[in-house]
Amino acid sequence: MTNYPQIRIRHKEELRLLGGHLWAFSNELLDLPRDLPPGTVVKLVRDRDGTPVGNGFYHPNSLIAFRLLTRNSDEAVDEAFLEKKIRESAAKRDLLLKWRNAVRLVHGESDLLPGLIVDKLDSILSFQITSAGFEAKKELVTELLQKIFKPTAIVEKNNSHLRKLEGLPLVEQLVFGSDPVTEIHDAAGTRYAVNVLAGQKTGFYLDQMENRARLRDFVHPGARVLDLFTNDGGFALNAALAGAASVTAVDESASALGRVDRNAELNDVKEAITTVEANCFDYVREVVDRFDVIILDPPALAKSKKDIAQARKAYLTLNTQTMRMLSPNGILVSCSCSHHIDSDELMSIIGEAARRARRTATVLERRGAGIDHPILASMPETEYLKVFILGVH
Ligand code: SAH
Numbered sequence: 001m002t003n004y005p006q007i008r009i010r011h012k013e014e015l016r017l018l019g020g021h022l023w024a025f026s027n028e029l030l031d032l033p034r035d036l037p038p039g040t041v042v043k044l045v046r047d048r049d050g051t052p053v054g055n056g057f058y059h060p061n062s063l064i065a066f067r068l069l070t071r072n073s074d075e076a077v078d079e080a081f082l083e084k085k086i087r088e089s090a091a092k093r094d095l096l097l098k099w100r101n102a103v104r105l106v107h108g109e110s111d112l113l114p115g116l117i118v119d120k121l122d123s124i125l126s127f128q129i130t131s132a133g134f135e136a137k138k139e140l141v142t143e144l145l146q147k148i149f150k151p152t153a154i155v156e157k158n159n160s161h162l163r164k165l166e167g168l169p170l171v172e173q174l175v176f177g178s179d180p181v182t183e184i185h186d187a188a189g190t191r192y193a194v195n196v197l198a199g200q201k202t203g204f205y206l207d208q209m210e211n212r213a214r215l216r217d218f219v220h221p222g223a224r225v226l227d228l229f230t231n232d233g234g235f236a237l238n239a240a241l242a243g244a245a246s247v248t249a250v251d252e253s254a255s256a257l258g259r260v261d262r263n264a265e266l267n268d269v270k271e272a273i274t275t276v277e278a279n280c281f282d283y284v285r286e287v288v289d290r291f292d293v294i295i296l297d298p299p300a301l302a303k304s305k306k307d308i309a310q311a312r313k314a315y316l317t318l319n320t321q322t323m324r325m326l327s328p329n330g331i332l333v334s335c336s337c338s339h340h341i342d343s344d345e346l347m348s349i350i351g352e353a354a355r356r357a358r359r360t361a362t363v364l365e366r367r368g369a370g371i372d373h374p375i376l377a378s379m380p381e382t383e384y385l386k387v388f389i390l391g392v393h
Contacts, residue, residue: 001074002043002055002073002074002075002076004041004042004043004055005033005036005040005042005043005058006031006042006043006044006045006050007029007030007031007033007042007043007044007045007058007066008029008030008031008044008045008046008047009024009028009029009030009044009045009046009047009053009066010028010029010030010047011046011047011048013028014044014046014053017044017053017054017068018053019378020376020377020378020379021378021379022056022067022068022109022112022114022376022379023064023066023067023068023114023379023381024044024064024065024066024068025063025064025065026061026062026063026064026065028065029065029066030047032060032065033060034060036058036060037060037136038058038059038060038061038062038132038133038135038136038166038167039057039058039059039131039132039133039134039135039136039137040057040058040133040136041055041056041057041058041069041077041133042055042056042057042058042066043055043073044056044066044068052073053068053071053073054068054069054070054071054072054073055068055069055070055072055073055075055077056068056069056070056114056133057069057114057115057131057132057133057134058133059131059132059133059166061167062132062165062166062167063165064131064165067109067114067115067131067133068114069081069112069113069114069133079140079144082113082137082140082141082144083144083147083148085111085112085113086105086106086113086118086141086144086145086148087148088111089105089106089107089111089112089113089118090105090106090118090148090149092111093105093372096187096371096372097120099186099187100184100185100186100187100209101120101121101122101184101185102119102120102121102122102184102185102186102194102204102206102209103119103120103206103372104117104118104119104120104206104207104370104372104373105118105119105120105125105149105372106118106127107372107373107374108130108382109376109379109381109382110373110374110375110376110379110382111374113134114131114133114134115129115130115131115132115133115134115166116128116129116131116134116141117129117130117202118145119202119203119204119206120149120151121182121184121194121196121203121204122182122183122184122194123151123152123153123182124151124152124153124154124155124177124180124182124194124196124203125145125149125151125153125154125155126154126155126156126157126180126196126202126203127141127142127145127154127155127156127157127202128156128157128158128159128160128201128202129141129156129158129163129168130160130162130163130166130168131166132166132167132168135166135168138156142154142156142175142176145176146176151176151177152177152178152179153174153176153177153178153179153180153196154174154175154176154177155172155173155174155175155180155196155197155203156171156172156173156174156175157172157196157201157202157203158170158171158172159171159172159201160201161303172197173197174197180195180196180197180203181193181194181195181196182194182196183266184204186209186210186212186213187210187213188213188216188238188241190212190213190234190237190238190241190267191263191266191267192204192232192234192237192263192266193259193262193263193266194232195259198255199232199259200231200253200256204232205231205232205234206370206372206373207337207369207370207373207385208234208235208297208335208369208370208385208387209234209370210367210370210371211235211333211335211367211370211387212234212235212237212238213238214365214367214389215235215238215239215242215293215295215333216238216239216241216242217242218293218331218333218364218389219238219239219242219243219244219292219293219331220243220292221242221243221244221245222243222244222245223239223242223243223244223245223292223293224244224245224246224289224290224291224292224293224327225239225240225244225246225247225248225291225292225293225294225295226247226248226250226289226291226293226294226295226322226325227239227247227248227249227250227294227295227297228250228280228283228284228294228295228296228297228298228318228322229250229251229280229296229297229298229299230249230250230251230256230257230260230275230295230297231251231253231256231259231297232256232259232260232263233249233259233260233263233264233273233275235295235297235333236249236260236264236273236295237263237264237267237269237273239293239295240264240267240269240272240273241267241269244272244293245272246272246274247269247272247273247274248273248274248276248289248291249273249274249275249276250275250276250277250278250280250283251275251277251278251280252277252278252279252280253277254277257275257276257277260273260275261273261275280298280318281314281317281318284317284318284321284322284325285321287325288325289325290325290326290327291325291326291327291330292326292327292330292331293330293331293332293333294322294325294326294330294331294332294333295333295335296318296319296322296332296333296334296335297333297335297337298314298315298318298335298336298337299337300336300337300338300339300384301314301315301336301338301341302338302339302340302341303338303340304340305340307340308340308341311338311340311341312341312345312349315336315341315346315349316349316352316353316356319332319334319349319350319353320353320356320357321357322334323353323354323357323359323361323392324357324359326359326392328393329391329392329393330391330392331364331389331390331391331392332361332388332389332390332392333387333388333389333390334346334350334387334388334390335385335386335387335388336385336386337384337385337386338384339381339383339384341386342380342383342386343366343383343386346386346388347363347388350388350390354392359392359393360392360393361390361391361392361393362390362391362393363388363389363390364389364390364391365388365389366386366387366388366389367386367387367388367389368383368385368386368387369384369385373385
């Protein structure tokens with residue numbers, strides 16, 4: 001039995017949670033006790049008859065006021081519970097780890113651990129917390145990660161803008177071990193030097209791992225390739241390894257481009273790759289070169305709903321300009337990691353871009369984040385990365 005404080009949810013609003021969604025919004029709850037600190041574990045009950053919906057994290061002043069952890073209201077959210085859930089989540093990645101030494105072990109809501117992300121980068125772990133509930137359990141999570149995975153280092157990469165919505169500070173620091181620097185490789189053998197503290201987001205963009213390898217099937221030997229928003233050069237390296245004659249890798253971050261050079265050396269493709277430090281929006285406006293393959297992987301341009309119109313415009317510009325730069329029968333890999341621009345919306349932007357560029361675009365493949373970043377079917381909010389591989393004629 002558990003004895004968590006009870007919070008009532010309005011009549012019928014529980015139906016979404018019963019259908020597999022994990023959140024209740026503040027306007028759906030009848031009680032919003034101010035005296036319960038953010039992250040308190042509470043029992044959510046139906047208003048009418050007090051039937052329990054489940055236990056989860058409560059936040060008195062976040063729009064997401066409740067995040068479900070267990071539908072069994074008798075289950076305690078304690079150390080044993082969290083250990084079991086983290087182990088279950090990691091076990092789903094066992095097969096992937098046969099082929100590569102870097103995977104996402106815990107993907108938040110989709111692994112029923114709302115607001116917790118854990119990445120394995122060789123022997124190093126990095127984690128990111130976006131819920132006050134896991135923030136309150138940060139030390140326990142760190143202890144569990146040590147106990148379960150025996151890493152050489154653990155890095156806290158609490159840099160997500162989503163933390164502000166929960167009233168949490170931005171922090172990046174080493175919390176266990178030393179020297180969070182290593183080398184990782186994907187299933188195809190592409191190698192990456194990783195400095196978990198210096199890298200963006202959780203230290204490395206694992207979500208594009210499978211898409212980068214897939215790119216190789218679309219790069220002809222001798223092709224001229226442009227990788228916009230290259231970061232560590234993941235797509236650029238794979239294009240070069242597929243036999244591209246030249247790869248131009250563009251990013252505004254000098255430190256990211258330093259990592260591209262390092263990775264090009266590691267993979268023995270230094271000759272093929274040229275780095276350019278530039279704003280990609282300026283680059284696509286000013287440069288008149290022709291390319292056979294272009295990868296367009298901007299950061300999230302719509303971080304919240306109010307950004308949607310502006311983001312739509314930015315995606316339209318980038319897609320139109322890159323289509324203009326493509327040679328006949330070129331390939332455009334067009335990505336969006338904005339939650340607020342869904343796959344159909346991106347498709348319509350791409351269609352409009354083709355019309356403006358006076359080109360014909362065909363979808364060769366529609367992809368998403370790798371299989372270690374699953375989407376919870378009952379919760380569309382857990383989808384974010386959309387990747388279209390297009391033939392542009
Ligand atoms: N394609 C990369 C991930 C891209 S993340 C991969 O496979 O790993 C987005 C990148 O865009 C970051 O490296 C960031 O430094 C860069 N960036 C953000 N805004 C930019 C801009 N306006 N011009 C150029 N680079 C930008």
